[in-house]
Amino acid sequence: MSGNKAVVYEGPGKVEVHDTDYPGFELKDGPGVNPANVGRKLPHAAIIKSVATNICGSDQHMVRGRTTAPQGLVLGHEITGEVVETGPGVEYIKTGDLVSVPFNISCGRCRNCKERKTGICENVNPDRPGSAYGYVDMGGWVGGQAEYALVPYADWNLLKFPDKDQAMEKILDLAMLADIFPTGFHGCVTAGVGPGSTVYIAGAGPVGLAAAASAFLLGAAVVIVGDLNKERLDQAHSFGCETINVAMGDPRDQIEQILRVPEVDCAVDAVGFEAKGHGREASEERPAAVLNTLMGITRAGGALGIPGLYVTGDPGAHEEAAKHGSLSIQIGLGWAKSLSFATGQCPVMSYNRQLMMAILHDRVQIAKAVNATPIPLEQAPQGYHEFDEGAARKYVLDPHGMLAKAA
Template sequence: MRAVVYADVRTVDVREVPDATLEAETDALVRITSTALCGTDLHMYDGRTSAEPGLVLGHEPLGVVQEVGAAVQTVRPGTRVVIPTHLFCGTCVMCARGLSAACLRARAEGPGAAYGYAGMGPYRGAQADLLRVPWADANCVPLPGEPGDGYEDDFVLLADAFVTGWHAAAALAEVEPGDTVAVFGAGTVGLLGAYSALLRGARVVYSVDGVDARLDKAGEIGAVPIDFRRATRSSRSAPTGPGPGCRSARRSWAGSTRSSTRSGSRPATGSTPTGSVRTRSSPTRPGWSTPSARSRSPVSTRTGTHTPAPARTARRTWSRRGERCSARGWRSGSVAPTTAVTQSCCGTWSSRAERDPA
């Protein structure tokens, strides 16, 4: 079969490699119809990992089941499936808790495994004609339609990119109806994070970038494009709310002005009705510890400006290791912290609260 193979630093080849085969009765063999590139592939391409020449790359596959082992029950040959990046057993204690990216059985050296990635197990990647999928009942997600139909390019995003954007909006930033959101970076994951925030009911989502094509796409999906090269609202701005491709939650977009001070912060006396800006982050890879912040800043819905913060607006820093947290107060009379959500090329999200000088 043909596959994209890591050859050396900044060198990849398309080569003939041995066909993937079933190795266990719980395996499935999937013929790949589409597979996406990922920013994390650049770590290997640029020589920042222990990748050995000959490694088959890729971890974002969509395809059709070609063969299954005797113990597979939920998919059959001919089933169209999308396959998550992190393979998992589905039955260990971590998988049972919903932490499948830290599966304890997929890799002997430690928790978690992935296709086609250095240090993440012996599994060949998905940029190939065929892919062996262990624990097929857990890892193959059936989809409707036929290969090459109008949903092909959309469904392949479900392997990694869309779920990363959704995780940023839903789990990390905890976007809720009426929130105002800014996403810095309008690459694939940044755009999908912005779109996910709109699906979650955000009142307005600002998408900040400096590439014309990205700004155009941000406007198409319903975000407000901000061109940082001009430091002004882009002429590509579009009405807020999801684009024409979304049919699920249009009722939330009419610009809700629902007040909220969910953190317990209270606006100054005589201030106008408030909305809330919310952000929260935590590492997206097991064992990583990245500073993050969660804040709710009173924002005037009439003037669009920040109202003075209360004497003690708590800033909380979370760590995944041991679930530790610490808090510190902002100085009385300072400007309330504004929120920022940033995205790296590998889809890892973080957020921070920045305070203007008092």
């Protein structure tokens, strides 16, 4: 093989599909690649033919110019595909396997990986623990919104589907295993969602919807989703969620109308650092608004799952402190209520096998919940634009037409 096509960030508000290099078993220099990673040999890697590769809200932060992502960065960290080549150090993954790729890149050998904390692997990003494909400051591993992608430590990272034909029948659902389904599930698990729980989820984007579906899977009695976008709230309502339009005022009052009490057992932040205010401030950016609201509406002794992305630097922030990752958090309120907080990347490998089985055996319809919508790779710029405009869809790129054929 000699060619490849990929989705490339070309500056704030602009992505394009370019001809790029076919992956090789060595990490080469390029936009965003950490100099300490250049020349890194990858005999343990596999080359994946992308069957599905998704557009994520985390990608949108970069495309909006809210990070220091360099021009020319190949985007994408949600990859599902077929193995077409393996390095000489790969023992168990075979050519032809259909696999899910966790968005966390991890080595399987460091202390954190051995403790299943794969979101903070110590060996793949020279700058700090934690890495991902196609993402700023994550070591420079090439993104997966492409026809072909490279996965290091393949025996460790790849989740093989047991039966290819069965998997292709549910491929849109399985495509959510790379990130948003485990991420939403992680948010709920760390918030303490269980049978009979009342749950508030801030944000009705794909991660929020995945968290809502996860809450039901975990046995929640009531799942309330809050957002500003009516179309996305309607999508949440379509599979049994109660909904709150936070533009109408304080979520606390609306929660009381639903539950007869103004608080929930568990809360999940699926918004992150580009949060807006509530009520009269709904059109203004308030990066701490969601976190402070969740502390206010969660019962004393409860927990907050925070899979929403927060960054150490936001050059587009409206507040000076927020440009350096500092937010006006009411930590005293959280302390007084003895709340627990769980932050950081979801360790996908802690959940993806179980969630795969739930999909394969019809315990959840995650693609329907998030309104997964396949589009050709060439339409990626349009997909990014529509997603940024608030479309209630999870856009799934179909580089080889395999999703269309399966449908």
